[in-house]
Amino acid sequence: MTKKIRVLIAKPGLDGHDRGAKVIARALRDAGMEVIYTGLRQTPEMIASAAVQEDVDVIGLSILSGAHNTICPQLMKLLREKGMDDVTVLVGGIIPEADIPALKQAGISQIFLPGTSTQDIVNFIHQKIGLPN
Amino acid sequence: MSDSHPTKTPTIAPAESSPSRKPSLKETAWEKNTLEPALAKSPERQATFTTISAHPIRRLYTPADLPGWDPATDLGQPGEPPYTRGIHATMHRGRLWTMRQFAGFGAAEDTNQRFRYLLAQGQSGLSTAFDLPTLMGYDSDHPLAEGEVGKCGVAISSLADMEVLFDQIPLANVTTSMTINSPAAVIWAMYLAVAEKQGADWKKISGTLQNDILKEYIAQKEYIYPPEPSMRLVIDTFEFGVKNTPKFNTISISGYHIREAGSTAIQELAFTLRDGMEYVEWGLRRGLEIDEFAPQLSFFFNAHSDFFEEIAKYRAARRIWHKAMTERYGSKSARSYALRFHTQTAGCSLTAQQPYNNVVRTALQALAAVLGGTQSLHTNSLDEAWALPTEFAATIALRTQQIVAHETGVINTVDPLGGSYFVETLTNEVERGAWDYIKRIDALGGMVAAIERGFPQREIAEASYRYQRELDNKEKLMVGVNAFVSDEKPLDILHIDETVANRQAARLKKLRAERSSEEVARRLSALRTATKGKENLMPFIYDAVKAYTTLGEICDAMRDTFGTYEEVAIT
Numbered sequence: 001m002t003k004k005i006r007v008l009i010a011k012p013g014l015d016g017h018d019r020g021a022k023v024i025a026r027a028l029r030d031a032g033m034e035v036i037y038t039g040l041r042q043t044p045e046m047i048a049s050a051a052v053q054e055d056v057d058v059i060g061l062s063i064l065s066g067a068h069n070t071i072c073p074q075l076m077k078l079l080r081e082k083g084m085d086d087v088t089v090l091v092g093g094i095i096p097e098a099d100i101p102a103l104k105q106a107g108i109s110q111i112f113l114p115g116t117s118t119q120d121i122v123n124f125i126h127q128k129i130g131l132p133n
Numbered sequence: 134m135s136d137s138h139p140t141k142t143p144t145i146a147p148a149e150s151s152p153s154r155k156p157s158l159k160e161t162a163w164e165k166n167t168l169e170p171a172l173a174k175s176p177e178r179q180a181t182f183t184t185i186s187a188h189p190i191r192r193l194y195t196p197a198d199l200p201g202w203d204p205a206t207d208l209g210q211p212g213e214p215p216y217t218r219g220i221h222a223t224m225h226r227g228r229l230w231t232m233r234q235f236a237g238f239g240a241a242e243d244t245n246q247r248f249r250y251l252l253a254q255g256q257s258g259l260s261t262a263f264d265l266p267t268l269m270g271y272d273s274d275h276p277l278a279e280g281e282v283g284k285c286g287v288a289i290s291s292l293a294d295m296e297v298l299f300d301q302i303p304l305a306n307v308t309t310s311m312t313i314n315s316p317a318a319v320i321w322a323m324y325l326a327v328a329e330k331q332g333a334d335w336k337k338i339s340g341t342l343q344n345d346i347l348k349e350y351i352a353q354k355e356y357i358y359p360p361e362p363s364m365r366l367v368i369d370t371f372e373f374g375v376k377n378t379p380k381f382n383t384i385s386i387s388g389y390h391i392r393e394a395g396s397t398a399i400q401e402l403a404f405t406l407r408d409g410m411e412y413v414e415w416g417l418r419r420g421l422e423i424d425e426f427a428p429q430l431s432f433f434f435n436a437h438s439d440f441f442e443e444i445a446k447y448r449a450a451r452r453i454w455h456k457a458m459t460e461r462y463g464s465k466s467a468r469s470y471a472l473r474f475h476t477q478t479a480g481c482s483l484t485a486q487q488p489y490n491n492v493v494r495t496a497l498q499a500l501a502a503v504l505g506g507t508q509s510l511h512t513n514s515l516d517e518a519w520a521l522p523t524e525f526a527a528t529i530a531l532r533t534q535q536i537v538a539h540e541t542g543v544i545n546t547v548d549p550l551g552g553s554y555f556v557e558t559l560t561n562e563v564e565r566g567a568w569d570y571i572k573r574i575d576a577l578g579g580m581v582a583a584i585e586r587g588f589p590q591r592e593i594a595e596a597s598y599r600y601q602r603e604l605d606n607k608e609k610l611m612v613g614v615n616a617f618v619s620d621e622k623p624l625d626i627l628h629i630d631e632t633v634a635n636r637q638a639a640r641l642k643k644l645r646a647e648r649s650s651e652e653v654a655r656r657l658s659a660l661r662t663a664t665k666g667k668e669n670l671m672p673f674i675y676d677a678v679k680a681y682t683t684l685g686e687i688c689d690a691m692r693d694t695f696g697t698y699e700e701v702a703i704t
Contacts, residue, residue, distance in 0.1 A: 013265070014278075015265055015285075017354070017393075018354060019393070019481075022597070022598075022703075023395075023598055023601045035704075037702050038702075040354055040699070066284030067284060070281075071280060113518075114485040115484055115485055115613075115614040117604070118601060
């Protein structure tokens with residue numbers, strides 16, 4: 001039996017715009033991954049806990065609110081504290097280009113901007129995690 | 134490097150095959166003698182042509198598409214039922230739509246400056262964007278507000294902030310729209326308090342409160358409380374508005390956000406109008422007379438990219454509302470059954486790639502809204518997919534409207550597209566599609582029931598996923614994104630940093646120290662008691678606001694009674 005890639009899609013912060021998160025969740029499911037969607041209004045603590053509980057390979061954060069510079073470092077710190085050092089964290093949403101280097105420094109593997117195709121995200125995950133065998 | 138235009142196998146049957154369509158002899162001859170040879174020589178570029186909502190569009194529209202169509206009843210005259218051509222006899226010849234640019238960022242003084250700038254540049258009304266903590270009923274110094282203060286809109290935590298927001302702006306002379314939903318009653322109370330302070334007559338001031346909680350559950354998801362108490366708050370504002378602010382739109386029943394969440398045009402129309410009917414029914418149950426409160430209901434639609442589909446949508450909207458209001462609710466007043474709407478061009482259609490293309494998209498969408506007969510318009514800025522608008526980008530957006538108004542000539546005549554076989558047919562089709570949905574929601578027990586079953590949310594999720602697949606497969610193109618891609622330099626964008634949060638925190642500290650804690654406690658207690666009963670909450674909220682009780686304190690008091698709501702996520 002193949003082991004599916006496990007992905008947590010999360011909406012951190014107060015923002016309720018979930019179109020992107022839901023589309024990505026479904027696309028990843030269609031691509032054969034196991035996807036857990038956290039729903040709205042998640043704190044970094046809630047996301048880190050869910051990631052541990054669900055034993056995910058990937059966390060996808062959807063952030064359109066401009067709060068990414070606060071949320072991402074907080075989440076990365078919590079993940080390290082919980083021993084989830086090898087989880088791949090991805091961010092999608094409205095992220096100014098100038099903020100990308102710092103986010104990557106903080107441990108975010110990749111940032112996906114508006115207009116990204118779902119296939120590009122699937123490919124990135126497969127490349128990073130390795131295709132399930 | 135450009136991409137060749139794709140041809141794809143049809144997933145929707147071509148509309149030409151519709152069985153009820155009976156072309157004339159002349160048309161049949163054209164098909165045989167002119168069309169068929171042309172197709173044999175050069176096939177069409179696609180197997181089917183559809184709108185962005187996947188609505189099929191025919192090659193040619195003729196009288197055969199309008200069997201039984203009677204211009205006297207179906208088209209009518211502008212300013213008369215069924216309002217297909219517009220709600221005023223002279224439309225934009227008489228008065229241009231209000232140029233009302235949505236603005237808000239940072240702290241109140243930052244947005245006040247942008248407000249005054251936009252007014253000086255010729256916009257004719259204000260529209261306020263609030264930040265996420267404010268939208269969710271949290272003060273700027275609440276733990277959950279961290280990282281979010283002033284980022285998506287202006288931070289307003291108290292009447293003191295509201296006073297700064299409208300500094301040097303006379304509310305007696307300027308109309309203001311406020312995009313606020315769950316805490317709308319509180320923000321409105323603050324606005325009214327500022328108006329009172331300025332000496333503006335409540336009976337004369339005008340503006341709009343978005344206050345449309347149903348679409349929050351459906352699409353925007355910025356709800357605090359569960360549906361029942363949320364609707365109570367909305368109807369309280371209707372009741373208060375009837376008595377105190379007759380010229381103020383107490384609600385902006387919105388499709389914009391539903392469309393931004395990925396719905397089709399028909400879904401946008403149907404869910405918005407059915408939301409409207411839901412509000413009417415709740416108002417009637419409260420004991421209000423239909424023509425007492427309905428004149429203060431307004432609407433808000435998206436202007437998306439498919440030009441003619443949008444125009445058809447607005448025309449259908451007016452017909453549906455008139456029919457619903459007169460036939461379902463017995464309205465006798467044109468002020469109730471003539472649908473008035475604000476439009477915003479589609480944010481979701483704008484791209485991060487090659488952002489200057491967005492100026493073009495916005496202009497075309499604005500044109501559709503104008504041709505569709507909007508009363509008010511916001512045009513998005515080119516940097517929409519990157520950040521809140523810079524002054525530079527916001528100015529171009531406003532100029533776009535001014536160019537449409539003063540250079541294109543489209544406003545020289547009322548409803549220029551009236552009588553077009555295409556536009557009239559599409560209007561009919563969009564109307565029919567919307568009524569289908571409306572009846573389905575009726576059958577589910579109304580909109581609140583439909584929301585609780587996840588019906589509109591699921592429809593939207595399906596439509597948005599289908600569109601994404603079409604983009605991924607290049608069945609639908611987006612210039613600069615999946616076609617005509619090129620390298621580019623980053624844009625200069627607006628940055629909002631954490632000093633806003635610091636400024637707000639300091640202000641709140643000062644406010645709490647300087648106000649009368651006894652008054653605040655007393656008024657909050659009175660509000661709390663009222664939340665447990667059936668009294669109209671507006672006077673209690675107003676009293677609390679005047680004593681500089683904060684937004685968070687008032688919303689928390691209501692949280693204590695009403696509880697909070699979280700949806701069951703549907704992906």
